[in-house]
Amino acid sequence: MKQKVFVDGQEGTTGLKIHEYLSKIPNIEVIQIDSDKRKDYEARKALLNEADLVFLCLPDSASRESVSMISNPKTKVIDASTAFRTDSTWTYGLPELHKDQRNNIHHSSRVAVPGCHATGFIVAMHPLVAQGIIPIDYPATCYSLTGYSGGGKKLISEYEDLKKDQLFAPRPYSLGLNHKHLPEMQLYAGLNAPPIFTPIVANYFQGDAVTIPLFPRLFKKKVTASNVQELLASYYKDERFIRVIPYDSEAYLEDGYFNLTRCNHTNNLDIFVFGHEDQILLVSRFDNLGKGASGAAIQNMNIMLGFDEGVGLNIEA
Ligand SMILES: NC(=O)C1=CN([C@@H]2O[C@H](COP(=O)(O)OP(=O)(O)OC[C@H]3O[C@@H](n4cnc5c(N)ncnc54)[C@H](OP(=O)(O)O)[C@@H]3O)[C@@H](O)[C@H]2O)C=CC1
Ligand SMILES: CC(=O)N[C@@H](CCC(=O)OP(=O)(O)O)C(=O)O
Known part of the structure; x- marks a missing residue:
């Protein structure tokens, strides 16, 4: 039936x-x-x-x-x-x-x-906190670049009808540091405080990239960016919608630039691990209207x- x-x-x-x-x-x-x-x-x-x-x-x-x-x-x-x-x-x-x-x-x-931004943050952070790599009191930060469809009908009409020519530059928002996704980001990442989170909306329809900078010197265990990639790849190895991109992620750049629309029109989420022994950058890429x-x-x-x-x-x- x-x-x-x-x-x-x-x-x-x-x-x-x-x-x-x-x-x-x-x-x-x-x-x-x-x-x-x-x-x-x-x-x-x-x-x-x-x-x-x-x-x-x-x-x-x-x-x-x-x-x-x-x-x-x-x-x-x-x-x-x-x-x-x-x-x-x-x-x-x-x-x-x-x-x-x-x-x-x-x-x-x-x-x-x-929430869209929360999804990108949690999938990258949760496994590392749950496995005791990142301490629960880690002072996390992240920013997210999103297309304007994330703001629903009102923001779409603002971009498409009202101020088309004036909204060409990306716009950071939620600068009161109180975005509505913070409670779920904290809870499901497993942290004891929310990250400092700044979303940025830009003049394109859809596609999101959540970027999380990390200092391994503040971790509980000594790991490099490459170890983190291996750990995440192993955590998500059986997942069909989450792909952890090989550590040599720079090979996936396009003319040296990151293309944050590559998961559009799919339910896929790609996690990239950039960096080295001293600094790590996690990036989750997905379609804000998809995953x-x-x-x-x-x-x-x-x-x-x-x-x-x-x-x-x-x-x-
Ligand atoms: N856009 C996105 O990427 C994401 C959105 N969300 C969430 O999904 C929800 C919907 O967002 P989104 O689709 O973007 O928003 P939209 O503004 O595009 O659509 C909301 C719809 O709800 C209708 N509506 C408003 N009030 C009522 C009511 N009292 N009874 C019945 N219908 C009502 C609106 O009617 P009308 O047609 O008259 O305006 C509109 O069609 C929100 O909670 C949003 O935060 C979550 C993740 C991502
Ligand atoms: C560009 C833009 O405004 N994006 C929305 C996020 C959309 C989303 O995930 O939202 P919900 O939590 O509403 O479900 C925002 O940051 O509030």
């Missing part, structure tokens, strides 16, 4: 992309709300309770409201917002986090999709419904 799926927020950036993926997946029946009723409480409530699985692609407050409307115990929920990512009654939707997480997701009915949002949401759905994890993903790869 087909699984009924409803996307609350179907006309937003994440919701539209999820629909694109869903159209390639068999055994799914997508149920839709009339466009003019997409914010109507009763209409949403009916579909939220009719579906076997719902995606919430909404601002945090609307996500909380949707969850409160669900009374059908069979409805599974995948939320793309920040609302429940560090809520202990929800499961963090990063299957690659550790060996039990995929199974946790499969058995959960409430899964929170990680950073809608692709990750679909991967979680596949796991929750017992489908092959890759169904519908990497459609344009």
Whole structure:
């Protein structure tokens, strides 16, 4: 029997992309709300309770409201917002986090999709903290370069319609050092304080690279950049969406430059390890609309419904 799926927020950036993926997946029946009723409480409530699985692609407050409307115990929920990512009654939707997480997701009915910047930070840091290389009190920093689609419809229209010619230069933001991803970055990396994190949005549509500088002299064990690459490669060796690039990563540069759009239109995330004995630079590269949002949401759905994890993903790869 087909699984009924409803996307609350179907006309937003994440919701539209999820629909694109869903159209390639068999055994799914997508149920839709009339466009003019997409914010109507009763209409949403009916579909939220009719579906076997719902995606919430909404601002945090609307996500909380949707969850409160669900009374059908069979409805599974995948939320793309920040609302429940560090809520202990929800499961963090990063299957690659550790060996039990995929199974946790499969058995959960409430899964929170990680934030895009947080995904890049956690996949690079978690294995190193968990294996006792990086101490939990390490003073972590990172910055993330992202395309403007990460800011949803409002930022897209700002870039595409309103100020096209004035927004050519990259723009750092969240300089109050209080970005909404900090709690999940700290919790799932396993650190006892959040990193100093500066995101930077630039004038291109999609693609994200999270960069983490590290000083091995502050580690608990003596390791070089090459050792770190080996460790990460071993940690993710069975993962189909996370690729740890060989240590000689400079060979992957293009004319000497890093191309942060190379994972676009896939659900892949590439981890690069640059550096030497004294300094290390980890870079996670992914599509903010792929592994950073809608692709990750679909991967979680596949796991929750017992489908092959890759169904519908990497459609344009
Ligand atoms: N874009 C990205 O790369 C990522 C986004 N996210 C998260 O996913 C969620 C959705 O983001 P995104 O798709 O970018 O945002 P958008 O602004 O593009 O879309 C949000 C959608 O939600 C609708 N909406 C707003 N309020 C309500 C409501 N009360 N009831 C029903 N629908 C409502 C909007 O309606 P209308 O069409 O009228 O505007 C819009 O279609 C957010 O929590 C965001 O933080 C997570 C990871 C990455
Ligand atoms: C360019 C831009 O504004 N990007 C968003 C991140 C999008 C994302 O991952 O967001 P959620 O946590 O909302 O799910 C931001 O930094 O807030």
